Amino acid sequence: MNKGIRFTDEFKQDAVALVVERGYAVSEVAERLGISTESLYTWKAQFAKSPRVRSEVAEQAAEIRRLKRELARVTEERTILKKGETIFRHWSEDNGRTRTSRESLSEVRVY
Known part of the structure:
Protein backbone atom coordinates (compact mmCIF):
# COMPACT_ATOMS: atom_id res chain seq x y z
CA MET A 1 0.00 0.00 0.00
CA LYS A 49 -23.16 12.46 -0.32
CA SER A 50 -24.75 14.80 -2.82
CA PRO A 51 -22.91 18.04 -3.57
CA ARG A 52 -25.72 20.01 -1.92
CA VAL A 53 -25.33 18.05 1.32
CA ARG A 54 -21.54 18.48 1.21
CA SER A 55 -21.91 22.24 0.76
CA GLU A 56 -24.37 22.42 3.66
CA VAL A 57 -21.96 20.49 5.87
CA ALA A 58 -19.13 22.84 4.87
CA GLU A 59 -21.30 25.87 5.64
CA GLN A 60 -22.23 24.43 9.03
CA ALA A 61 -18.58 23.76 9.81
CA ALA A 62 -17.70 27.35 8.91
CA GLU A 63 -20.54 28.65 11.12
CA ILE A 64 -19.34 26.48 14.02
CA ARG A 65 -15.79 27.85 13.66
CA ARG A 66 -17.17 31.43 13.61
CA LEU A 67 -19.30 30.81 16.69
CA LYS A 68 -16.39 29.26 18.58
CA ARG A 69 -14.24 32.32 17.83
CA GLU A 70 -17.04 34.62 18.99
CA LEU A 71 -17.57 32.58 22.16
CA ALA A 72 -13.86 32.77 22.97
CA ARG A 73 -13.91 36.55 22.46
CA VAL A 74 -17.00 37.07 24.62
CA THR A 75 -15.63 34.79 27.35
CA GLU A 76 -12.39 36.77 27.40
CA GLU A 77 -14.30 40.06 27.60
CA ARG A 78 -16.40 38.74 30.49
CA THR A 79 -13.28 37.59 32.35
CA ILE A 80 -11.68 41.01 31.91
CA LEU A 81 -14.83 42.75 33.15
CA LYS A 82 -15.02 40.48 36.20
CA LYS A 83 -11.40 41.25 37.08
CA GLY A 84 -12.05 44.96 36.64
CA GLU A 85 -15.14 44.81 38.84
CA THR A 86 -13.17 43.07 41.60
CA ILE A 87 -10.40 45.64 41.42
CA PHE A 88 -12.88 48.52 41.37
CA ARG A 89 -14.81 47.10 44.34
CA HIS A 90 -11.64 46.83 46.46
CA TRP A 91 -10.57 50.32 45.40
CA SER A 92 -13.88 51.92 46.33
CA GLU A 93 -14.13 50.55 49.87
CA ASP A 94 -15.06 53.34 52.26
CA ASN A 95 -15.59 52.99 56.07
CA GLY A 96 -15.69 49.20 55.91
CA ARG A 97 -18.49 49.21 53.35
CA THR A 98 -18.18 48.27 49.69
CA ARG A 99 -19.99 50.52 47.29
CA THR A 100 -21.75 49.21 44.31
CA SER A 101 -20.32 50.28 40.98
CA ARG A 102 -23.41 52.45 40.38
CA GLU A 103 -22.80 54.37 43.64
CA SER A 104 -19.12 54.82 42.80
CA LEU A 105 -19.84 56.12 39.34
CA SER A 106 -22.25 58.78 40.55
CA GLU A 107 -19.77 60.21 43.05
CA VAL A 108 -16.49 61.91 42.20
CA ARG A 109 -13.92 62.48 44.92
CA VAL A 110 -11.80 65.61 44.92
CA TYR A 111 -8.55 65.52 46.85
Whole structure:
Protein backbone atom coordinates (compact mmCIF):
# COMPACT_ATOMS: atom_id res chain seq x y z
CA MET A 1 0.00 0.00 0.00
CA ASN A 2 1.11 3.55 -0.73
CA LYS A 3 1.80 5.63 2.35
CA GLY A 4 2.07 9.38 2.43
CA ILE A 5 0.73 9.87 -1.10
CA ARG A 6 -1.92 12.56 -1.52
CA PHE A 7 -4.66 11.76 -3.98
CA THR A 8 -6.67 14.42 -5.78
CA ASP A 9 -10.37 14.82 -5.10
CA GLU A 10 -11.04 13.76 -8.68
CA PHE A 11 -9.19 10.47 -8.15
CA LYS A 12 -11.07 9.88 -4.91
CA GLN A 13 -14.43 10.61 -6.55
CA ASP A 14 -13.63 8.26 -9.45
CA ALA A 15 -12.69 5.49 -7.01
CA VAL A 16 -15.93 6.01 -5.07
CA ALA A 17 -17.91 6.01 -8.32
CA LEU A 18 -16.53 2.55 -9.15
CA VAL A 19 -18.00 1.27 -5.90
CA VAL A 20 -21.24 3.26 -5.73
CA GLU A 21 -22.27 3.58 -9.37
CA ARG A 22 -20.71 0.52 -10.96
CA GLY A 23 -21.23 -1.85 -8.04
CA TYR A 24 -17.66 -3.14 -7.65
CA ALA A 25 -16.59 -4.43 -4.23
CA VAL A 26 -14.57 -2.04 -2.10
CA SER A 27 -11.80 -4.60 -1.64
CA GLU A 28 -11.58 -5.19 -5.41
CA VAL A 29 -11.36 -1.47 -6.25
CA ALA A 30 -8.83 -0.85 -3.47
CA GLU A 31 -6.63 -3.69 -4.69
CA ARG A 32 -6.82 -2.54 -8.32
CA LEU A 33 -5.94 1.05 -7.45
CA GLY A 34 -3.30 0.16 -4.87
CA ILE A 35 -4.99 1.92 -1.96
CA SER A 36 -6.21 0.70 1.40
CA THR A 37 -9.82 -0.32 1.92
CA GLU A 38 -9.94 2.06 4.89
CA SER A 39 -9.09 4.99 2.62
CA LEU A 40 -11.74 3.97 0.14
CA TYR A 41 -14.39 3.65 2.86
CA THR A 42 -13.40 7.11 4.14
CA TRP A 43 -13.64 8.58 0.64
CA LYS A 44 -16.96 6.84 0.12
CA ALA A 45 -18.38 8.44 3.26
CA GLN A 46 -17.00 11.80 2.12
CA PHE A 47 -18.00 11.78 -1.55
CA ALA A 48 -21.08 9.56 -1.67
CA LYS A 49 -23.16 12.46 -0.32
CA SER A 50 -24.75 14.80 -2.82
CA PRO A 51 -22.91 18.04 -3.57
CA ARG A 52 -25.72 20.01 -1.92
CA VAL A 53 -25.33 18.05 1.32
CA ARG A 54 -21.54 18.48 1.21
CA SER A 55 -21.91 22.24 0.76
CA GLU A 56 -24.37 22.42 3.66
CA VAL A 57 -21.96 20.49 5.87
CA ALA A 58 -19.13 22.84 4.87
CA GLU A 59 -21.30 25.87 5.64
CA GLN A 60 -22.23 24.43 9.03
CA ALA A 61 -18.58 23.76 9.81
CA ALA A 62 -17.70 27.35 8.91
CA GLU A 63 -20.54 28.65 11.12
CA ILE A 64 -19.34 26.48 14.02
CA ARG A 65 -15.79 27.85 13.66
CA ARG A 66 -17.17 31.43 13.61
CA LEU A 67 -19.30 30.81 16.69
CA LYS A 68 -16.39 29.26 18.58
CA ARG A 69 -14.24 32.32 17.83
CA GLU A 70 -17.04 34.62 18.99
CA LEU A 71 -17.57 32.58 22.16
CA ALA A 72 -13.86 32.77 22.97
CA ARG A 73 -13.91 36.55 22.46
CA VAL A 74 -17.00 37.07 24.62
CA THR A 75 -15.63 34.79 27.35
CA GLU A 76 -12.39 36.77 27.40
CA GLU A 77 -14.30 40.06 27.60
CA ARG A 78 -16.40 38.74 30.49
CA THR A 79 -13.28 37.59 32.35
CA ILE A 80 -11.68 41.01 31.91
CA LEU A 81 -14.83 42.75 33.15
CA LYS A 82 -15.02 40.48 36.20
CA LYS A 83 -11.40 41.25 37.08
CA GLY A 84 -12.05 44.96 36.64
CA GLU A 85 -15.14 44.81 38.84
CA THR A 86 -13.17 43.07 41.60
CA ILE A 87 -10.40 45.64 41.42
CA PHE A 88 -12.88 48.52 41.37
CA ARG A 89 -14.81 47.10 44.34
CA HIS A 90 -11.64 46.83 46.46
CA TRP A 91 -10.57 50.32 45.40
CA SER A 92 -13.88 51.92 46.33
CA GLU A 93 -14.13 50.55 49.87
CA ASP A 94 -15.06 53.34 52.26
CA ASN A 95 -15.59 52.99 56.07
CA GLY A 96 -15.69 49.20 55.91
CA ARG A 97 -18.49 49.21 53.35
CA THR A 98 -18.18 48.27 49.69
CA ARG A 99 -19.99 50.52 47.29
CA THR A 100 -21.75 49.21 44.31
CA SER A 101 -20.32 50.28 40.98
CA ARG A 102 -23.41 52.45 40.38
CA GLU A 103 -22.80 54.37 43.64
CA SER A 104 -19.12 54.82 42.80
CA LEU A 105 -19.84 56.12 39.34
CA SER A 106 -22.25 58.78 40.55
CA GLU A 107 -19.77 60.21 43.05
CA VAL A 108 -16.49 61.91 42.20
CA ARG A 109 -13.92 62.48 44.92
CA VAL A 110 -11.80 65.61 44.92
CA TYR A 111 -8.55 65.52 46.85
